[in-house]
Amino acid sequence: MVSYIFIRTPTMEHPRSTFHGLPRPASGGTDLSEVDIRGIDKILLLRVLYNEARLSTTAVRPFDYDLARQVMAAPILTIDMPHVGSWLSISSFCGRVIGVALTRNTAQGWIYDQLNEPGAFDRAVARARQLTAETLRRRAGALQAGDRDRDREGEREGTPPPPYSER
Numbered sequence: 001m002v003s004y005i006f007i008r009t010p011t012m013e014h015p016r017s018t019f020h021g022l023p024r025p026a027s028g029g030t031d032l033s034e035v036d037i038r039g040i041d042k043i044l045l046l047r048v049l050y051n052e053a054r055l056s057t058t059a060v061r062p063f064d065y066d067l068a069r070q071v072m073a074a075p076i077l078t079i080d081m082p083h084v085g086s087w088l089s090i091s092s093f094c095g096r097v098i099g100v101a102l103t104r105n106t107a108q109g110w111i112y113d114q115l116n117e118p119g120a121f122d123r124a125v126a127r128a129r130q131l132t133a134e135t136l137r138r139r140a141g142a143l144q145a146g147d148r149d150r151d152r153e154g155e156r157e158g159t160p161p162p163p164y165s166e167r
Contacts, residue, residue: 034106035125041135042072042102045128046093052124053096054116060095067094077104 037045046068076088087101087108099111100121109121 034108035122036105037102037107037125037128038105039132040125040128041132042077043068044131044135045107045125046072046090046098048124048128048131049098049100049112049121050093050096052116052120053098053112055097057092057095057097062094064094077102080104 043065047063050063071088071090071093074088076086087103089101090098092098097115099109099115101108107121107125109124112121112124113119
């Protein structure tokens with residue numbers, strides 16, 4: 001089960017944001033800055049946050065990729081909305097307490113840090129960025145290998161494959 005809300009403010013005013021009763025920022029050392037998540041696969045980011053989350057509810061269950069795809073397909077994450085002050089806030093996912101706010105290009109993880117440990121959110125973003133890059137390299141390698149295999153088949157046969165036809 002996922003629990004999320006949309007918070008609409010001109011700028012995210014952290015002290016008034018409750019994320020369904022999750023902690024408000026502690027005075028002093030809490031980093032309320034936004035983190036750039038451009039180019040990161042948001043499903044991978046959610047998976048890393050889920051894996052590293054220390055707190056869980058009584059309804060904890062395995063990570064649900066189909067549900068993650070649905071959540072991460074929210075327009076606020078897929079369409080560039082520069083003048084909209086909305087965030088997708090995810091307080092929990094599949095029973096793990098997450099506490100993050102996301103837009104298409106930025107994220108705030110101060111609650112995640114408070115629930116886990118300082119710097120946990122930045123480490124999760126760095127890990128998701130690394131996994132995204134590795135995934136893209138694997139896909140590119142598979143595409144290139146497929147092209148090489150097709151080239152070799154054409155060389156062996158000496159003629160291109162026959163056109164597709166219905167039976």
